[in-house]
Amino acid sequence: MVTISDVAREAGVSTSTVSYVMSGKRAISADTRDRVQAAIARLGYRPHAGARSLASRSTRVIGLQAPLRTGVDVPVIMQVVAGVVQRARVHGYDILLLSSDEAEGLARASRGSMVDALLIMDVESEDARLATIAELDQPSVLIGLPAGRRSIPCIDFDFEAAGWLAVDRLVGLGHTRLALFGAPEAVMERHTSYADRLIRGFLEACEARGVEGSTHPIPDSAEALAEVDAVLTADPGITGILVHNDGALPFIADRIRAHVPSATAPDCLALTSREGALRAHGLTDTIAVPAEALGESAAEMICAMLAGGAHPSVQLLPPELAVGEPSRARIDS
Amino acid sequence: MVTISDVAREAGVSTSTVSYVMSGKRAISADTRDRVQAAIARLGYRPHAGARSLASRSTRVIGLQAPLRTGVDVPVIMQVVAGVVQRARVHGYDILLLSSDEAEGLARASRGSMVDALLIMDVESEDARLATIAELDQPSVLIGLPAGRRSIPCIDFDFEAAGWLAVDRLVGLGHTRLALFGAPEAVMERHTSYADRLIRGFLEACEARGVEGSTHPIPDSAEALAEVDAVLTADPGITGILVHNDGALPFIADRIRAHVPSATAPDCLALTSREGALRAHGLTDTIAVPAEALGESAAEMICAMLAGGAHPSVQLLPPELAVGEPSRARIDS
DNA sequence: TCTCCGTGTTGAAGCGCTTCGACAGTTTGA
DNA sequence: TCAAACTGTCGAAGCGCTTCAACACGGAGA
Numbered sequence: 001m002v003t004i005s006d007v008a009r010e011a012g013v014s015t016s017t018v019s020y021v022m023s024g025k026r027a028i029s030a031d032t033r034d035r036v037q038a039a040i041a042r043l044g045y046r047p048h049a050g051a052r053s054l055a056s057r058s059t060r061v062i063g064l065q066a067p068l069r070t071g072v073d074v075p076v077i078m079q080v081v082a083g084v085v086q087r088a089r090v091h092g093y094d095i096l097l098l099s100s101d102e103a104e105g106l107a108r109a110s111r112g113s114m115v116d117a118l119l120i121m122d123v124e125s126e127d128a129r130l131a132t133i134a135e136l137d138q139p140s141v142l143i144g145l146p147a148g149r150r151s152i153p154c155i156d157f158d159f160e161a162a163g164w165l166a167v168d169r170l171v172g173l174g175h176t177r178l179a180l181f182g183a184p185e186a187v188m189e190r191h192t193s194y195a196d197r198l199i200r201g202f203l204e205a206c207e208a209r210g211v212e213g214s215t216h217p218i219p220d221s222a223e224a225l226a227e228v229d230a231v232l233t234a235d236p237g238i239t240g241i242l243v244h245n246d247g248a249l250p251f252i253a254d255r256i257r258a259h260v261p262s263a264t265a266p267d268c269l270a271l272t273s274r275e276g277a278l279r280a281h282g283l284t285d286t287i288a289v290p291a292e293a294l295g296e297s298a299a300e301m302i303c304a305m306l307a308g309g310a311h312p313s314v315q316l317l318p319p320e321l322a323v324g325e326p327s328r329a330r331i332d333s
Numbered sequence: 334m335v336t337i338s339d340v341a342r343e344a345g346v347s348t349s350t351v352s353y354v355m356s357g358k359r360a361i362s363a364d365t366r367d368r369v370q371a372a373i374a375r376l377g378y379r380p381h382a383g384a385r386s387l388a389s390r391s392t393r394v395i396g397l398q399a400p401l402r403t404g405v406d407v408p409v410i411m412q413v414v415a416g417v418v419q420r421a422r423v424h425g426y427d428i429l430l431l432s433s434d435e436a437e438g439l440a441r442a443s444r445g446s447m448v449d450a451l452l453i454m455d456v457e458s459e460d461a462r463l464a465t466i467a468e469l470d471q472p473s474v475l476i477g478l479p480a481g482r483r484s485i486p487c488i489d490f491d492f493e494a495a496g497w498l499a500v501d502r503l504v505g506l507g508h509t510r511l512a513l514f515g516a517p518e519a520v521m522e523r524h525t526s527y528a529d530r531l532i533r534g535f536l537e538a539c540e541a542r543g544v545e546g547s548t549h550p551i552p553d554s555a556e557a558l559a560e561v562d563a564v565l566t567a568d569p570g571i572t573g574i575l576v577h578n579d580g581a582l583p584f585i586a587d588r589i590r591a592h593v594p595s596a597t598a599p600d601c602l603a604l605t606s607r608e609g610a611l612r613a614h615g616l617t618d619t620i621a622v623p624a625e626a627l628g629e630s631a632a633e634m635i636c637a638m639l640a641g642g643a644h645p646s647v648q649l650l651p652p653e654l655a656v657g658e659p660s661r662a663r664i665d666s
Numbered sequence: 667t668c669t670c671c672g673t674g675t676t677g678a679a680g681c682g683c684t685t686c687g688a689c690a691g692t693t694t695g696a
Numbered sequence: 697t698c699a700a701a702c703t704g705t706c707g708a709a710g711c712g713c714t715t716c717a718a719c720a721c722g723g724a725g726a
Contacts (some may be wrong), residue, residue, distance in 0.1 A: 001446075001682090003681095003682055003683085004682065004683060004684095005682080013705075013706085014705070014706045014707075015682090015683080015684095015706090015707095016684080016685075016686095016705075016706060016707075016708095017704085017705060017706070019683070019684055019685080020684090020685090020704095020705085023684080023685095025684090025685080026685095026703095026704080026705085027702095027703060027704065028704070028705085029703085029704060029705090032704080032705080044444070046440075046441065046444035046445040046446075047445065047682080047683070048387065048445065048446045048681085048682050048683070049383070049386070049392075049445045049446055049447040050382070050383040050384070050385070050386030050387040050392065050446060050681085050682080050683090051383070051387045051681070051682035051683040051684090051711090052383070052682080052683055052684080053382070053383030053683090053711095054381065054383040054384045054387055054681090054682080054683070054684090054710095054711045054712065054713085055682075055683040055684040055685080055710080055711055056683075056684055056685090056711085057684095057711075059382075059383065061429070061447075064430070068411065068414065068415035068418060068419075074407060074408045074411045075407045075408065077411070078401065078407045078410070078411055081401065081430070082401035082432075085401060085430060085432045086401075086432055089432060089434070094429055094430075094431070094442070094447065095429070095430045096394070096427055096428070096429055096430070097397070097414070097418060097427075097428045097429070097430040098427070099415075099418045099419055099422060101422070107379075108379065109427070111377070111379035112379040112380065112381065112382045113334075113379075113381045113382055113383060113712095114382040114394075114427065222583070250555070250583040250584060251583060334712090336711095336712055336713085337712065337713065337714095338712080346675075346676085347675070347676045347677075348676090348677095348712090348713080348714095349675075349676060349677075349678095349714080349715075349716095350674085350675060350676075352713070352714055352715080353674095353675085353714090353715090356714080356715095358714090358715085359673095359674080359675085359715095360672095360673065360674065361674070361675085362673085362674060362675090365674080365675080380712080380713070381711085381712050381713070383711085383712080383713090384681090384711070384712035384713040384714090385712080385713055385714080386681095386713090387680095387681045387682060387683085387711090387712080387713070387714090388680080388681055388712075388713040388714040388715080389681090389713075389714055389715090390681075390714095446682095
């Protein structure tokens with residue numbers, strides 16, 4: 001193993017000088033700096049992470065608790081994780097992946113000085129981990145929005161606003177009876193924060209706009225078709241539909257199109273992180289969930305905190321409506 | 334921060350005794366052990382990971398390079414990762430998630446003593462990272478099977494055997510013209526090891542059994558339908574079909590069923606990690622890709638290496654055919 | 667009785683790094 | 697011209713832990 005002493009000897013300087021060259025915390029003459037950097041390159045030196053964290057009390061690692069359980073939309077999670085990893089790297093941080101064995105993993109990583117900060121995904125409205133995080137006294141960011149007072153910084157897509165946006169769009173198109181087909185029952189029961197908020201936004205907007213709106217959890221598999229079918233059959237008056245369930249989308253798209261076959265005025269909006277695939281279903285209007293951007297913003301936020309900057313307590317990424325071109329899109333597919 | 338000295342003082346022993354109680358590397362009297370453990374619990378002591386790794390030259394962290402890029406079947410990756418994380422924890426290891434910026438991340442983690450071992454996913458037949466890994470001189474396991482000499486231990490699902498198994502099954506049912514609809518073009522072009530191997534097994538088995546077999550990469554989206562359609566239309570003689578593309582499955586299942594509508598003798602096998610969803614497509618015969626088990630085995634393998642045990646150089650998880658009940662399944666859905 | 671051995675415990679060295687205070691040597695300001 | 701202020705470098709302490717050599721002690725064998 002190449003140590004800092006090896007580099008110092010090679011460059012003819014002291015170890016502290018090498019350290020200062022690497023960190024830039026003290027002025028170093030150009031000549032010395034070059035010699036040291038050349039020595040580092042020549043020897044292929046990499047500082048020992050453990051030694052560094054011991055001396056500097058910082059690890060350059062961020063703990064990320066991602067939900068690996070079922071019932072969540074896995075591809076979305078992956079996109080967020082990818083965004084986090086990639087952006088954290090830009091700031092020189094690595095990611096320690098903590099499994100979702102709830103609070104224990106967080107405590108271990110934090111107390112054991114394995115990480116400089118924690119990033120927590122898949123937050124529930126009343127999340128049991130919140131108490132642990134609070135007493136851990138470690139910079140943390142939640143990806144998700146728990147209910148109540150916000151002592152911990154949060155970031156998320158603004159699902160509530162997305163609900164409003166969808167309703168406004170559908171009402172603007174003339175629909176007066178709306179339905180939201182959302183996350184699976186299991187997700188709802190856990191009161192996963194995003195599902196709750198989407199429903200709230202959707203229902204509040206319906207009330208505000210004076211239209212009827214109903215919400216329906218559906219499985220993220222083929223079984224969704226039966227449930228959607230039942231809802232639409234029971235109430236043929238529903239003409240405006242919002243779907244937030246990427247897993248179910250392939251199975252129910254045909255049924256929904258058959259229900260409201262208007263080709264020019266879209267009646268179904270999808271809230272999804274996979275815009276590309278939508279075209280294929282003949283669904284063209286999309287509210288994109290910017291999953292990767294969310295991960296990147298979360299990483300950015302926590303890196304800013306670690307860099308000592310101030311930070312907003314709650315950051316919500318605004319929804320944007322992407323209106324497609326129905327006819328062309330259907331031909332494309 | 335609670336340190337080992339705090340614990341030692343609290344328990345009335347020396348720091349080395351505390352250390353030996355934790356590691357079990359020296360005999361300690363029951364009385365002393367209890368006192369130390371009580372002190373640890375009382376103070377909520379957790380050893381500093383960096384200090385530990387500095388002194389012991391081991392981090393209890395495994396680096397995992399997972400493909401976060403597109404074109405891979407994301408849910409499968411997630412399942413493997415989940416298996417790895419969970420099983421590594423059982424052995425007391427955490428997972429450092431390395432992005433796929435190829436060799437650089439591996440070198441950084443390894444040379445910087447951030448990890449005790451490396452686990453590399455999404456291996457290509459001629460993988461550029463292999464050279465780096467070899468010179469890193471760090472315990473490593475590949476999840477996937479590169480071509481050529483095996484200097485690095487590998488583990489994977491036996492896709493080649495799965496190809497044979499599928500062919501044998503379809504031939505056994507009387508089919509003489511087989512088609513494999515597989516991974517997207519992009520995956521093929523990278524020569525991702527599993528895709529290559531499945532095709533090889535499939536074609537070799539076809540030749541051995543004296544039947545005609547063709548292979549077709551298809552997109553993992555709705556566009557797959559057009560390509561499948563083209564193939565089946567061009568050659569109506571194809572009656573035995575193997576699909577290995579979970580993304581495309583929902584879109585093409587109907588078309589395939591329409592092509593060979595026999596309800597009692599299954600004509601389409603799916604190679605998939607999501608058995609449950611299959612029923613819904615009326616496809617009942619499955620060769621399961623045990624994604625989570627694969628991750629677990631990989632973790633097990635590398636932990637065994639780290640524990641100093643001998644290890645098999647190549648480990649392939651055998652495929653298993655799951656024959657469903659067509660009629661009942663279709664009703665269920 | 668004395669030596670030898672095994673058991674349980676300790677002190678101290680050292681892992682590789684960062685950082686503080688000190689210190690030469692060079693400018694600058696009065 | 698001399699003190700004050702920089703600039704660039706170094707020595708040494710110390711981060712929290714593991715582990716080695718040493719040692720105290722009681723029991724067994726001679």
